[in-house]
Amino acid sequence: MRFSPESSFHPNVAPQHRCVWMAAGILSYQLCDRSFNCEACPLDGAMRMHFSRKDTKPIQVPQQEVSHEYRYSQNHCWIARQSAAVVRIGIEPTLANLLAPKELVLPSVGDVVTLDQYCCWIIMEGGTLHIASPVSGSVTSVNPSLSRDPFVLSNSPLMNGWLFEVRMRSDLTSEPSLLTKTEADARYRSDQDRFATLVRGAIGRERAAVGATLPDGGEMLRDVAAMLGQKRYFELVNAVYGSGEQGR
Numbered sequence: 001m002r003f004s005p006e007s008s009f010h011p012n013v014a015p016q017h018r019c020v021w022m023a024a025g026i027l028s029y030q031l032c033d034r035s036f037n038c039e040a041c042p043l044d045g046a047m048r049m050h051f052s053r054k055d056t057k058p059i060q061v062p063q064q065e066v067s068h069e070y071r072y073s074q075n076h077c078w079i080a081r082q083s084a085a086v087v088r089i090g091i092e093p094t095l096a097n098l099l100a101p102k103e104l105v106l107p108s109v110g111d112v113v114t115l116d117q118y119c120c121w122i123i124m125e126g127g128t129l130h131i132a133s134p135v136s137g138s139v140t141s142v143n144p145s146l147s148r149d150p151f152v153l154s155n156s157p158l159m160n161g162w163l164f165e166v167r168m169r170s171d172l173t174s175e176p177s178l179l180t181k182t183e184a185d186a187r188y189r190s191d192q193d194r195f196a197t198l199v200r201g202a203i204g205r206e207r208a209a210v211g212a213t214l215p216d217g218g219e220m221l222r223d224v225a226a227m228l229g230q231k232r233y234f235e236l237v238n239a240v241y242g243s244g245e246q247g248r
Contacts (some may be wrong), residue, residue, distance in 0.1 A: 019043070070158075071172060072184035073134030076191070076241060078158070081172055086140055088165045091131070092184070094192055095241055096157035100124055100225060101150035106164055111139045113166060115177060120163055122153070125225070126234025129242045133166075135175060141165040195240045202228050202236060 019030035034041050070078045076095040080088045091099070105121040113119040113133040120131040142164045145152050153161040172178070179187060203224070225233035 070181075071175070072179040072181075072188075073132075073177070074179070074187065075132055075134070076188065077131065077134040079134055079172065079178060082165060085167050086165055087135060087168055087172055088162050089134060090162040091153060091157050092188065093157045094188060096154050096161065098195070098237055098241075099129070099154050101153055104146050104150050104153065104163075106142050106146065107139045109139050109142060113137060113139060124234050124237075125230035127231065127238060129234075129238060131163075134178065135166055135168050135172075136170070137166040137168040139164050140167050191240050195236065198236045198239065199224065202232060 019032045030043070070080050072078055072092060076092045078090050078092050080090075082088050090096075099122060101122050101124060103123040105123065107113055107119050111119075113136065115134070115136045116132050118130045119133040122129040122131060143152075143160075143162050145160060146163070153163075155161065168175075228236075
């Protein structure tokens with residue numbers, strides 16, 4: 001069994017086709033060809049056996065490479081210059097791919113956002129992830145596609161899934177709180193490793209019965225969030241990437 005943190009992740013693969021282990025970010029690429037009948041899947045059995053071993057080393061979640069053209073915040077936002085004073089803001093790909101947004105609450109055009117103050121809320125099935133602004137300034141544009149299809153955030157985080165644009169009060173290159181590519185690589189990798197360790201531990205403790213037909217007639221579990229329960233999955237995401245607050 002091979003875990004490769006250098007492998008390319010595939011955020012554009014539709015969630016309904018991803019193996020549960022790909023959805024967790026533990027395998028870089030694995031599509032399901034068994035209609036999510038995990039009980040009969042040799043890969044699922046091997047993965048669970050691997051995680052039950054006492055000597056298993058912490059998993060490294062495959063990291064999506066960040067771009068030299070962007071600056072980054074401690075809370076996993078990217079910032080890209082659009083003009084002399086206007087920047088575009090989004091969620092960096094590795095975090096974006098962990099999210100299953102039902103709705104996004106964004107600032108309105110004309111609103112003033114402040115560095116490290118909450119300005120965006122990503123509503124998931126299990127709770128709401130609070131996002132603080134990585135810069136200060138006034139909002140000049142908001143991505144209209146996110147209101148129609150929130151999953152664009154996860155499927156195209158660096159392109160179509162951007163959040164909003166801000167006219168900054170200061171110059172982007174002189175903002176001391178923002179990270180370079182090298183700094184972001186190190187910070188984000190640490191968070192990814194921590195999240196992978198939490199997921200591994202949760203899966204080991206909370207083994208849900210999965211099959212084509214469940215005893216109660218319910219739907220089969222199709223991803224790690226369903227295996228753990230939406231609330232528990234959100235708790236893990238929020239523990240690493242959020243503010244620690246639950247709900248809106």
